[in-house]
Amino acid sequence: MQIRMVGTGSAFAKKYDNNNALIETDGYRLLVDCGITLPKALHQMGHTFEDIDAVLISHIHGDHVGGLEEFAFQMMFKYNRKPVLFIADTLIEPLWEQTLRGGLTQDPLNKLEHFFDVRPIAEGVETELHPGLKVKLLQTKHIPNKRSYSFLFNGCFFYSADMKFDRELLLRLADEGVKAIYHDCQLEAPGAVHATLDELLTLPENVQKITWLMHYGDAMEQYAGRTGHLRIVEPRKRYDI
Numbered sequence: 001m002q003i004r005m006v007g008t009g010s011a012f013a014k015k016y017d018n019n020n021a022l023i024e025t026d027g028y029r030l031l032v033d034c035g036i037t038l039p040k041a042l043h044q045m046g047h048t049f050e051d052i053d054a055v056l057i058s059h060i061h062g063d064h065v066g067g068l069e070e071f072a073f074q075m076m077f078k079y080n081r082k083p084v085l086f087i088a089d090t091l092i093e094p095l096w097e098q099t100l101r102g103g104l105t106q107d108p109l110n111k112l113e114h115f116f117d118v119r120p121i122a123e124g125v126e127t128e129l130h131p132g133l134k135v136k137l138l139q140t141k142h143i144p145n146k147r148s149y150s151f152l153f154n155g156c157f158f159y160s161a162d163m164k165f166d167r168e169l170l171l172r173l174a175d176e177g178v179k180a181i182y183h184d185c186q187l188e189a190p191g192a193v194h195a196t197l198d199e200l201l202t203l204p205e206n207v208q209k210i211t212w213l214m215h216y217g218d219a220m221e222q223y224a225g226r227t228g229h230l231r232i233v234e235p236r237k238r239y240d241i
């Protein structure tokens with residue numbers, strides 16, 4: 001499995017695109033989240049929406065779903081293919097009713113399934129997305145009363161949705177043999193709805209050594225050398241997991 005971040009920035013970052021990823025395995029290309037900046041950033045990487053085999057959504061914030069309207073329209077009117085959308089069963093209704101319905105509705109198209117091949121995923125159940133690529137959704141804390149799901153790929157790669165610091169979860173994942181943790185990180189406290197760098201720096205060395213920071217602000221370069229054993233994910237670079 002390989003990962004390339006289309007962007008590594010926070011919702012408000014201007015130097016880094018939205019924190020969205022491409023996970024690639026045996027020629028299969030999964031887009032993880034599709035934010036506001038995704039269409040242009042994907043184009044700058046030399047890809048079109050046609051190159052995407054499926055999209056997986058973590059939660060409903062613009063930097064994670066704001067590019068889905070263009071994705072849907074391009075796939076329908078430019079590429080004539082209905083894209084596969086993997087999404088927690090609990091997010092299907094809010095994604096349509098609260099985010100996409102206004103822009104996409106036109107007679108006779110009036111439901112999410114008209115635009116996407118929707119594949120609901122149940123929380124906590126390891127689900128095959130493609131031969132060789134499985135995911136388990138873990139509900140993690142982000143905004144009160146708003147569901148947000150982090151991803152455990154193939155039982156060995158944890159990719160956080162936006163989430164608050166959860167020491168017990170990270171220690172348990174490391175204990176269970178997870179090889180890599182990609183974690184959203186707010187460099188300056190207070191984190192409020194994200195883990196802060198200071199919180200992640202309290203993790204034991206063995207956990208820090210497998211943990212990579214993403215979803216950071218424009219001040220990231222000032223933190224070079226100040227992240228302990230935590231490494232910073234670079235945008236658009238290909239990493240083997």
Ligand SMILES: O=c1ccn([C@@H]2O[C@@H]3COP(=O)(O)O[C@H]3[C@H]2O)c(=O)[nH]1
Nearest residue numbers: 010011012061062063143162192193
């Ligand atoms: O209660 C709240 C809700 C939101 N926010 C900000 O809005 C952003 C929305 O996208 P995000 O989830 O990547 O990051 C969030 C934060 O930067 C916040 O600071 N406190």
Ligand SMILES: [Zn+2]
Nearest residue numbers: 011061063162
């Ligand atoms: Zn975000």
Ligand SMILES: [Zn+2]
Nearest residue numbers: 059061142162
């Ligand atoms: Zn968020």
